[in-house]
Amino acid sequence: MxxxxxxxxxxxxxxxxxxxxxxxxxxxxxxxxxxxxVHSSGQVASGSSEAFTQFRFGIWGYCVDLSxxxxxxxxxxxxxxxxxxxxxxxxxxxxSWTRGLAVLPVAACVAFIALLLSVSQHITVTLVASxxxxxxxxxxxxxxxxxxxxxxxxxxxxxxxNISETTITGPGFWLTFVSLLLLILAGCTVCFGRRRDRMAGxxxxxxxxxxxxxxxxxxxxxx
Numbered sequence: 001m002x003x004x005x006x007x008x009x010x011x012x013x014x015x016x017x018x019x020x021x022x023x024x025x026x027x028x029x030x031x032x033x034x035x036x037x038v039h040s041s042g043q044v045a046s047g048s049s050e051a052f053t054q055f056r057f058g059i060w061g062y063c064v065d066l067s068x069x070x071x072x073x074x075x076x077x078x079x080x081x082x083x084x085x086x087x088x089x090x091x092x093x094x095x096s097w098t099r100g101l102a103v104l105p106v107a108a109c110v111a112f113i114a115l116l117l118s119v120s121q122h123i124t125v126t127l128v129a130s131x132x133x134x135x136x137x138x139x140x141x142x143x144x145x146x147x148x149x150x151x152x153x154x155x156x157x158x159x160x161x162n163i164s165e166t167t168i169t170g171p172g173f174w175l176t177f178v179s180l181l182l183l184i185l186a187g188c189t190v191c192f193g194r195r196r197d198r199m200a201g202x203x204x205x206x207x208x209x210x211x212x213x214x215x216x217x218x219x220x221x222x223x
Contacts, residue, residue, distance in 0.1 A: 008185075008189050009118050009129075009186050009189040010115065010118050010119060012182045012183070012185045012186035012189060013111060013114055013115040013118050013133060013182075013183070013186040014115055015182050016111050016136070016140075016179045016182035016183045016186060017108060017111040017112050017115050019175045019176075019178060019179045019182070020104060020105075020107055020108035020111055020140070020175075020176075020179050021108050022175060023059075023104055023108075023172045023175050023176055023179070024059065024104050024105040024108050026058040026059035026060055026101075026104075026172060027056055027057075027058025027059070027060060027061050027062060027063055027072060028058065028060065028061045028062075028063060028072035028073065028074050029060070031056070031063055031070070031072060032171060033058065033170070033171055033172045033175075034056035034057055034058050034063070034170035034171065034172055035057050035058065035059070035101060035147050035150060035151070035169070035170050035172045035173050036056075036057040036147075036150055036151045036154050036167065036168075036169060036170055036173065037054065037055070037056050037057070037167070037168050037169070037170045038054065038055040038056075038154065038158065038165055038166070038167050038168075039053065039054055039165065039166040039167075039168070040052065040053070040054075040055070040158075040163060040164065040165035040166070041053055041164065043083050043084060043085050043158070043161060043163050043165065044083070044084050044085075045064055045081055045082070045083055050066055050067065052064045052065055052066055053065045053066070053067075055081075056170065057081075057093075057098065057150065057154070057170070058101075058172070059077055059098075059101040059102060059104060059105075059172075060074060060075070060076055060077060061073045061074045061075045061076070061079065062075070062079065062081060077098065077099055077101060077102040078095040078098055078099035078102075079095060079098055080092060080093060080094045080095045080098070081093045083157075083158060083161065084161075085161040085162065085163050086163075089160075089161055091157040091158065091160060091161060093150075093153065093154055093157065097149065097150050097153055097154075098150065100142075100143075100146040100149075101143070101146060101147070101150070103139060103142055103143040103146060104140075104143045104176065106139055107136055107139035107140045107143055107179075110132060110135055110136040110139055111133075111136040111140075111179075111183060113132055113136075114129050114132035114133040114135075114136055114183075114186070114187075117129035117132060118133070118186070130187050131187075133183055133186045133187035134183075134184075134187040136183050137180060137183035137184050137187060140176060140179050140180040140183055141180055143176055144176045144177055144180055147169075147172075147173050147176055151167065151169055151173065154167055155167040
């Protein structure tokens, strides 16, 4: 593939893969890489006996900020959390809303495969790299839709408790979106590079077939 397209394509794929890896590490190992974040001082989360100031949703667990400090729980994907207000009204964020977050590590693995394939100069391998890039983009799109669903559901459910709270998107939410854009750019770049190489090869073959030809007597001339 032409270096004009090869270098940007590899760069986009590497950047997308690197960001997806960061998001996939997530809570509790990487406490800053949460998907949804809740700021409040008037509610109690499950596993806590006092009101928290911040609650972070991650892929492999969650973190709670209390007056005594931050506590993180390594629950694995598909966990559930219950919130309650001072009147003991409760809402539960079930495991069905957090289990799908595990799609992000899968997208990171597919993006890595696309990155390895994109380094090749073989025209067929670059086609496969483009298809795998779009597959990684599709998985990332699904993961991003799951992120949106989790954020919207948490915001809606906590709103029913009638307390002072602010639900926002975390860094992992936006890095997933950036990774999606990079994967789409990478797939298009690799695809365009392959198309250009194919057209260049066709032009070269056409020139050889339609090159200058001598007359009938030229066959008997000595070279």
